[in-house]
Amino acid sequence: MAGVVIEAIRKSFGATQVLKGVSLDIADREFMTLVGPSGCGKSTLLRIIAGLEQQDEGDISIGGTSAGHKRAADRDLAMVFQSYALYPHLSARDNIALPLTMRRLNAWQRLPLLGRLLPGTSTARATIAGEVTRVAEILQISHLLERKPAQLSGGQRQRVALGRAMVRHPAAFLMDEPLSNLDAKLREHMRTEIAQLHQQLAATFIYVTHDQAEAMTMSDRIAVMMDGEILQVAGPDVIYADPVDLRVAEFIGSPKINVVPAEIDGDGIxxxxxxxxxxxxxLPPGSQLRLAFRPEAAELDASTPATLSGRVVIRENLGSDLLVHVRLDAAADPVIVRLPARQLGVRENDRIGLHVPVDRILLFASDGRRLHARPQPAQARELAYG
Ligand SMILES: Nc1ncnc2c1ncn2[C@@H]1O[C@H](COP(=O)(O)OP(=O)(O)O)[C@@H](O)[C@H]1O
Ligand SMILES: [Mg+2]
Incomplete structure (x- = not known):
């Protein structure tokens, strides 16, 4: 097992710069997720780590040694794809065993009949069979090993693909949207399984997804990527509560964070x-900025000077809570707030007041940079760019 260090990787396809100097330090045994919208360069970065694509500049090191110019086969990494990439004519057992049969048996030994007569074949085959059994038990697919891929469900196929990666005991597992082909329910289930597998294997995982919920639930740390750059690397809690950039704030969280236009008035308020x-x-009077708050940060309260007033346009009862869409007097797009179910009395077309506690407010400059501001007494007003 090993940590992976990505140093200033640049990559262009023709005139398009896809990775603009990406650096990331992934610790041994860490679950690191690269998350970002489609097309931001996640797969390209993962393929460069794997050695399936060559970077223009920069280096990758694995377990402390430079691997940026090694062949894929010499990097000791295992990749799991969205498409499973299983051999249809082989059983689950043979698909899982494949990396080991390729590595531990020579071409003669791999022959079905003659191979058995050659020295060393039976010992090697027994070791391989033992390893496949062990991995199948961890993945709970022991009863499926004789089936061909066509006889397996999507989730089962993905487990076979994981098994094929596991038998190699790689320095790190690279996973590119491995759950995207599964339906929503199974995807949630497999999320938990992959997180458990990570704990059980105590291995380094580099996981790529465009799904922020997957990133939030599974990762030790998340790297948020946009347009070929990493905007922020931090644990899920920090990414959610303390985003450094409006693009991060808007990408993470569902429903999306609310963003309304704000300004500093003539009195500096x-x-x-x-x-x-x-x-x-x-900031000087007249400055325009963006005030953002998460759906669960707002409370029903019209009694403070900081009340945002508006009209309820949609009210969704989720049972556990209510999602209320409010068209504020001061903003064009409706905001969405999550209210406790006991506030069932809120109706469509009601006029309501929303209060967002000052410590739940995030401020951003008009270019999207986070402004670090704190609730402070009026005498000591101060604001620093973070
Ligand atoms: N082999 C290639 N040739 C040309 N353009 C490519 C190639 N691979 C990826 N791209 C482009 O690079 C950008 C990033 O792609 P990709 O890394 O697949 O993004 P993601 O995985 O985040 O969706 C996209 O605009 C894509 O069209
Ligand atoms: Mg991709």
């Missing part, structure tokens, strides 16, 4: 329409 927020800022 942060305002959203008529609502006045007690947030320290040293």
């Amino acid at each position: 942060l305002r959203v329409g008529a609502a006045r927020f007690d947030i320290a800022t040293a």
